[in-house]
């Protein structure tokens with residue numbers, strides 16, 4: 580990716596590792612200041628990018644989502660890009676759907692399916708990369 584994102588502020592969910600960390604790295608490499616959020620500690624990932632910060636965020640908690648967005652706008656003056664990446668990417672229960680444990684669906688649906696609309700409270704460019712129904716959906720406000 581090559582784009583001039585200098586002066587922009589991006590928030591990536593699930594940015595402590597994996598695809599979210601890689602997206603955050605690319606945004607930073609293109610000049611964006613990046614807020615790395617995750618339920619896990621994202622400090623290591625955030626340290627790599629100039630001006631990067633780590634914030635704890637559970638995307639299934641709407642008040643936390645709203646609080647982080649307000650905090651980001653307060654601290655950085657703007658929020659341009661939100662990457663809805665957080666997801667449960669598991670190799671557990673590789674069975675047919677009729678054998679898939681009922682209790683395993685709840686966290687997957689909460690994170691991968693329901694959290695994305697909640698996160699679109701932000702005013703900015705919304706990119707969803709997880710496996711939910713909005714996967715691949717990008718929207719410009």
Ligand SMILES: NC(=O)c1ccc[n+]([C@@H]2O[C@H](COP(=O)([O-])OP(=O)(O)OC[C@H]3O[C@@H](n4cnc5c(N)ncnc54)[C@H](O)[C@@H]3O)[C@@H](O)[C@H]2O)c1
Nearest residue numbers: 593595596597598617618619637638664665666668709710
């Ligand atoms: N890896 C793949 O092959 C693949 C394929 C299709 C879609 N995806 C999607 O891409 C996204 C990233 O995948 P990955 O392979 O990097 O996964 P990963 O498991 O390596 O990383 C996911 C990150 O999301 C965080 N997370 C989980 N629940 C959270 C929550 N409630 N709130 C905030 N953060 C939370 C985790 O702590 C972790 O840091 C996921 O949404 C996944 O479903 C991945």
